[in-house]
Each structure stands twice: as C-alpha cells, then as structure tokens.
Amino acid sequence: MVRAFLLAALLAAPALPVLAQGTEVAFGGMRQDSSLPVEISADQLEVSQSDGTALYTGNVVIGQGEMRLAAPRVLVVYGEQAGRIDRLEASGGVTLVSGEEAAEADQADYDIDAGTVEMTGNVLLTQGQNALTSERMVVDLDTGTAQMAGRVRTVLQPGEGNGTGGGSQ
Template sequence: MLRFTTAALTAAFIAVSGPLLAQGAQVAFGGMQQDTDAPVEVTADQLQVNQSDGTALYTGNVVIGQGEMRLAAPRVLVIYTEGQGRIDRLEASGGVTLVSGEEAAEAERADYSIDTGTVVMTGNVLLTQGNNALTSERMVVNLEDGTAEMTGRVRTVLNQGDDAAQQ
C-alpha cells in the first residue's frame, strides 16, 4: 500500500495544477551571481564587422562566454556602444542555448544587455533545472541576482522521484 506525505501531496498538486494555472513564474537561475563586468569571449566560424553602424555579426557555431555563463547560437549580432568601443548588447538567434551552473535554457532568440545584466529569451523557452523542466514563451534572466521570470503560459514539470511516493 502506498502512503503519501503531506509534502508529496503538495508537490503532486503543484505539478498537476501548475500547468493549468500558471501565467508567470519567478525562478532561480544559475545558482550564482554573474559578474557582468567580466570579459566577454566570442568564438565563431565567421565574423563580419560593420564600422558604419558599430556592429559585428558572428555566424556558425557561435559560443559566447562570460564568467561561468555560456551562450551558444548559430547567429549573434554584437552591438557596440557608440564611440566607446564596449559591447552594449548581444542579439542571438536561430536557436539559442544559455548555460549557467547546472541549469540550461533554450529558446528561439536571446537578447543580452550587458549594462543591465539581463538576458531576454523568447520563443518556445525551455528551462531545465536538474530533473525539473519549465516552459514558457518568454523568460527574463537577471544575471546579477541569479533569478529569472517566465511569462506567457508557463508549464512546470516537477519530478519527485520514486522515494517520495513510496513513503
């Protein structure tokens, strides 16, 4: 005979009702704070620089690293702050993966504002945290405090493991 603890029942209720009720969710992301002043390293198959508009277009297997964070995409447009020679923002598209610590997020597009330390991911966002998964249409990651907010029909799948249900 199976017995459920109050915690297991609560978790089961959240897992079942979450997908039906959630319109937005605040979650932790990366388990650490990201140093947004750390150097940004970009590798890619190809680079096109446009001096007239202050952009650089990286294409083909683009990987961007800053501290413990990694962002990968087929195409990333780097926009520099006018007259300062420093990166203002990155616009990644074509299927983006963002990894920080043991967590990973995927989306169709990601815009990273260096000054504000935010990454806005849009289009079929999938966030995995261990065995748990969350999906939405939009996620805003605050790299300075290690949090994220998901909006646009949020769905959560919480895996509790076999031990919780058998107790």
C-alpha cells in the first residue's frame, strides 16, 4: 500500500521532476561494514551441501549493522571458506532500509566482498519526502552512494521538512 501511494504520488506530483538515463545519488550516510555479522531470520530454511547454498523462505529479514533487508525468498551462497557468505540473492519483492532511507525492488543481490547491493526491477528509493525510480540501482556500501540507471525519474519536494536536512516533519 505504501509503495502504491508513493508511486501514485511520484507519477502525479508536479514538484521538480527530473528525468535522466542514469544518475548517482547519496544513499544517506549509509556506510556499511561488510565485516559485521549477518543475521537472518525466516519461516523456513533448506540447506544444500552439494552446491553450498541455503534457501530462506517466508518473511525473510536480514540484518547487518544498521542495514535491514526483507524479502519473501533469499538464497545465501557460501564461499569456499567454511561459514563464509559470498552473496545473498533476494527475490519476490525486496525492501532495503537504512536509517530514514528505504529502497524497494523486484530483486536484490548483495555481494558481501564487493560491498555492493544491486537492486533490479521497479526500483523505488525514498529519501524523506523525495522519491526516485529506475530499473536498476547499485548501492556502494563503502562510500554510501548509489548509481541508478534505466529511465530514472526523480521528484524532489522543495522547502523545509523534505527529509534532506533542516526543518521538522
């Protein structure tokens, strides 16, 4: 429901629309220490020793430091080193939250070693009252920036209280 409201507001809002093929945006002060432990909770877990994966399904929530990722399905791919996670592949509608910023997409891949999260398919990024949409967004957790591509649309709310610092909501 929140996504439908945000998309409707994004499409109908006349406030400062910006259209571009690709853009880089700050993803808040979201700098993630990829060496922190990854905590995963879900309704079900299937482990495959043959290919070194674990499939979490049903209300999956993943936390690492201040970052939270939620999805119906997450495949965890382990590295050759015992217990070491190489990447997480989330699908079925993914939400990534850090502080006051949130991003939604059809799927997301988190490469732990590279410190990147690639979100694809109907990406919606909200920063306070501002919203950006695209088909693909790559978040660099080391620098706290995101690169958006694929018909980017931005709606910026002018004035105080817009979630970009200053004012109250």
